Amino acid sequence: MSTLTATLQREWQLAWRNLSDAINPLVFFLMVIALVPLGVSAESSRLAALAPGMLWVAALLASLLSADMLFRRDYDDGMLEQYLLLPMHLYGMVWIKVLIHWLFTGLPLALLSPLLGGMLSLPVAAMPITMLALALGTLCLSLLGAIGASLTVSLRRGGLLVAVIVLPLYIPVLIFGASATAQTAAGTTAWGQLAILAAFDLMALVLTPLVVITGLRIAVEG
Amino acid sequence: MLKTWFHRWGSPPWFYRMSGKLLPWFGVATLLLLLIGSVWGLAIAPEDARQGNSYRIIYIHVPSAFLALAGYYLMAIAGCIGLVWRMKLAFWALRAAAPLGAAMTFIALITGAFWGKPTWGTWWEWDARITSMLILFFLYLGVMALANAYQNTDNGNRAASVLALVGTVNIPIIYMSVKWWNTLHQGATLKLTSASTIDPSMLQPLWVMIVGFYCLYAVLLLLNLRCEILSNERNSRWLTDLFSTSTSGDKQ
Numbered sequence A: 001m002s003t004l005t006a007t008l009q010r011e012w013q014l015a016w017r018n019l020s021d022a023i024n025p026l027v028f029f030l031m032v033i034a035l036v037p038l039g040v041s042a043e044s045s046r047l048a049a050l051a052p053g054m055l056w057v058a059a060l061l062a063s064l065l066s067a068d069m070l071f072r073r074d075y076d077d078g079m080l081e082q083y084l085l086l087p088m089h090l091y092g093m094v095w096i097k098v099l100i101h102w103l104f105t106g107l108p109l110a111l112l113s114p115l116l117g118g119m120l121s122l123p124v125a126a127m128p129i130t131m132l133a134l135a136l137g138t139l140c141l142s143l144l145g146a147i148g149a150s151l152t153v154s155l156r157r158g159g160l161l162v163a164v165i166v167l168p169l170y171i172p173v174l175i176f177g178a179s180a181t182a183q184t185a186a187g188t189t190a191w192g193q194l195a196i197l198a199a200f201d202l203m204a205l206v207l208t209p210l211v212v213i214t215g216l217r218i219a220v221e222g
Numbered sequence B: 001m002l003k004t005w006f007h008r009w010g011s012p013p014w015f016y017r018m019s020g021k022l023l024p025w026f027g028v029a030t031l032l033l034l035l036i037g038s039v040w041g042l043a044i045a046p047e048d049a050r051q052g053n054s055y056r057i058i059y060i061h062v063p064s065a066f067l068a069l070a071g072y073y074l075m076a077i078a079g080c081i082g083l084v085w086r087m088k089l090a091f092w093a094l095r096a097a098a099p100l101g102a103a104m105t106f107i108a109l110i111t112g113a114f115w116g117k118p119t120w121g122t123w124w125e126w127d128a129r130i131t132s133m134l135i136l137f138f139l140y141l142g143v144m145a146l147a148n149a150y151q152n153t154d155n156g157n158r159a160a161s162v163l164a165l166v167g168t169v170n171i172p173i174i175y176m177s178v179k180w181w182n183t184l185h186q187g188a189t190l191k192l193t194s195a196s197t198i199d200p201s202m203l204q205p206l207w208v209m210i211v212g213f214y215c216l217y218a219v220l221l222l223l224n225l226r227c228e229i230l231s232n233e234r235n236s237r238w239l240t241d242l243f244s245t246s247t248s249g250d251k252q
Helices: A003-017 A019-039 A044-067 A072-076 A079-085 A090-104 A106-119 A124-152 A159-185 A191-221 B002-009 B012-044 B053-085 B088-120 B128-149 B153-186 B200-232 B237-251
Strands: none
Touching: A003 A019, A003 A090, A019 A044, A019 A090, A019 A106, A044 A106, A044 A124, A044 A159, A072 A079, A079 A090, A079 A191, A090 A106, A090 A124, A090 A191, A106 A124, A124 A159, A124 A191, A124 B128, A124 B153, A159 A191, A159 B128, A159 B153, A191 B153, B002 B012, B012 B053, B012 B088, B012 B200, B012 B237, B053 B088, B053 B128, B053 B153, B053 B200, B088 B128, B088 B153, B088 B200, B128 B153
């Protein structure tokens, strides 16, 4: 069995056995969305105007919360050092970890979004595109979150710091994602925004592992 | 030749000595340029036909905005040099440049708000340029927070350098997306008079101020960097030698 398949199997099993890590961000997502009508207004016309932005901001925060856990357990139990010692390029390890993280946090978020969109009176016609945009966008968010996670993994109180580091990097995804949702809600198509989100994904897939590997090396060597 | 030059400037004792010699020159240049530029810009340059005297804040706003961005790239390049060649001095330059750049960004934002009130009728507008300046400010804060979060300063330096480099890749992306977002929402509303469309009588003092701000930045950066050198090398031999000779000279 190759190292990559072994890594994949290990991460997959770990993700299933720590399901609460995947469920907590979803609950958080749900709660933030439930706070909006309470704080702003329950009027459906006002909620519908806020819906695209609120959905995306809440998704950003939920993804941020889960990013901190990406490498922490592996760092604490010494697995990260073992990964760095393995005779394979770490690109594969980072991809596997991030993709599984996305499968367990970003994808469920996207699947849950029609329900939350409904709570915010988002037009039903906008739901499929919103789901697709969230699925694409959260992958990029997971990759960017991995940068923050790798740079703070050796710090005991990394949580808030990850937010300060990563949120500015999330902004382009927020802009294009929210605009995809808003445009489909207004009745026009948003393939351009989806294409740009996909382009962000591809770029992040290629570039972020480089940064993450450097970050992990700093954490382990220090 | 270049290599010895590089090594020499990378050595803290050499840098400390040479920067001490350079500082007065930069200091005098800064004083002169800022004095000439501000008197020229605030008193002699003609009043703007539409904005009256309020436009004169351009003489602080534009130079600080220049340095906010240039400072970020200086910081990132210093971080890159530090990461590649493991040069301590470059990391200290990154630490010295981060708060300075954040301050410049803050000045640009605040003077922009003061300028916006009389001319646009609002303190804050979610214009593409203003928003990307604000995000630049956040990026600076992130680098500073990360550099200071580590107990082991070397790790903090390296992590902050990596983040600064990530920022350089992201700044153009952020700028373009913010611009796109803004134009989608409200079209081209706020057109700042760009430097090329300004009258020469107003432009000349602006150039003086820009060069003056660059000199000011150099002075502040050198001062910050010398502080970093002093605090990081406080236990080293050359520093004790330097100070023991100067203080024993005073006693005698």
